[in-house]
Amino acid sequence: MIKLNDYLYSGDTVLKILQRYSKDLKQSAIKTHNQIDLMHCNFLLQIMELLQHNEFLTSQSQRIRDFYKYMANEYPFLAFTFKGRIKSLIRAEAKFNGYIVEYIYEYYMKHGTYPTLPELKNYLSCFRDLIAYRIVISLPKCHLKENEILADEEIKYLYDVANQLPAFMEERGFTAELAYLGEQKKTPLLRESVSPYYRDYVINPETNGYRSLHITFYDNIARCYVEVQLRTKEMDDFAEIGPANHLGYEKRQERERAKRDAIPKGENIYFDDAYERGIALQKLELAKLDVNMFSAMDNSLINDGCGLFRGRLILPYEHLSRFQNDLVD
Known part of the structure; x- marks a missing residue:
């Protein structure tokens, strides 16, 4: 079976790895008539296009920056950061295979049979976050009024920013996509007119405690999807350096093993391949990889200069709260 792990030890660039992996995977898919692997190749080509031809990001980031300037004017006491990234190759590969495993498992547990090929292909067409931007806000304690609770005030600001974002982006060539998060609870802090576009993990936190607001836009100028995440600093810390990032590893491993135990090996080639590729990525020792512009001391101390x-x-x-650096008598 063709898998990404086999291409990470030759000293190639990420782009070269993508080219070799997708080429070999396509040849194998054609030979075995595996339509999901062909879809996988097209997914890899999307990443390759972003890395090779990303001139459109200049226009896109400039329009995103307009909202940054708007926030600096409208919320002078807030500190906030804007970050953007193209999803890394390893995380994108893990997510693609994870979607296959998750969908087939959930379908099998519900129906006692496997999804049809068209159903699986339709589900895999839902990737919208290869390009993602994150807005993280913080209210410095020096601007907190008497009897105000910091976390509550920051959440009020977070939802207020979320209320402004869709219309602002629409005026600059973006179209908000309807969100689907099942029967999510709603908060009065999020306007009814914008609520259908947000996946609200603030009032509907994930089981590991992760909280954030997610919204997806289609960029009509660049002709691609982008995801925007909005968080408070506390939420961002939890996701990046807290339990949501580290302590759930063993539990995730247990859940993956449970899925493998539930699906009889050999009954569904798409599940088998995706599961094996996903487990192989989880077992990577990053310090042993040989990828140009990437180095790691271990799986935590990483210097990634290439988006691997x-x-x-x-x-x-980054915007510091106005007056934050002023001298006070």
Whole structure:
């Protein structure tokens, strides 16, 4: 079976790895008539296109920056950061295979049979976050009024920013996509007119405690999807350096093994291949990889200069709260 792991030890660039992996995977898919692997190749080509031909990001990031300037004017007491990235190759590969495993498992547990090929292909067409931007806000304690609770005030600001974002982006060539998060609870802080576009993990946190607001836009100028995440600093810390990032690893492993135990091996080639590729990625020892512009001491101490593991940074902006550096008598 063709898998990404086999291409990470030759000293090639990420682009070269993508080219070799997708070429070999396509040849194998044609030979075995595996339509999901062909779809997988097209997914890899999307990443390759972003890395090769990303001139459109100049226009896109400039329009995103307009909202940054708007926030600096409308919320003078807030500190906030804008970040953007192209999803890393390893994380994108893990997500593609994870979607296959998750969908087939859930379908099998519900129906006792497997999804049809058209159903699976339709599900895999839902990737919208190869390009993602994140807005992280913080209210400095020096601007907190008497009897105000910091976390509550920051959440009020977060939803207020979320209320402004869709219309602002629509005026600049973006179209908000309807979100689907099942029967999610709603908050009065999010306007009814914008609520259908948000996946609200703030009032509907994930089981590991992850909280954030997610919204997806179609960029009509660049002709691609982008995801925007909105978080408070506390939420971002939890996701990046807290339990949502680290402590759930063993539990994730247990859940993956449970899925493998539930699906009889050999009954569904798409599940088998995706599961094996996903487990192989989980077992990577990053310090042993030989990829140009990437180095790691271990799986935590990583210097990723190529978008292999952490993603390709495309938008760093930081705004300190107005008056934050002023001298006070």
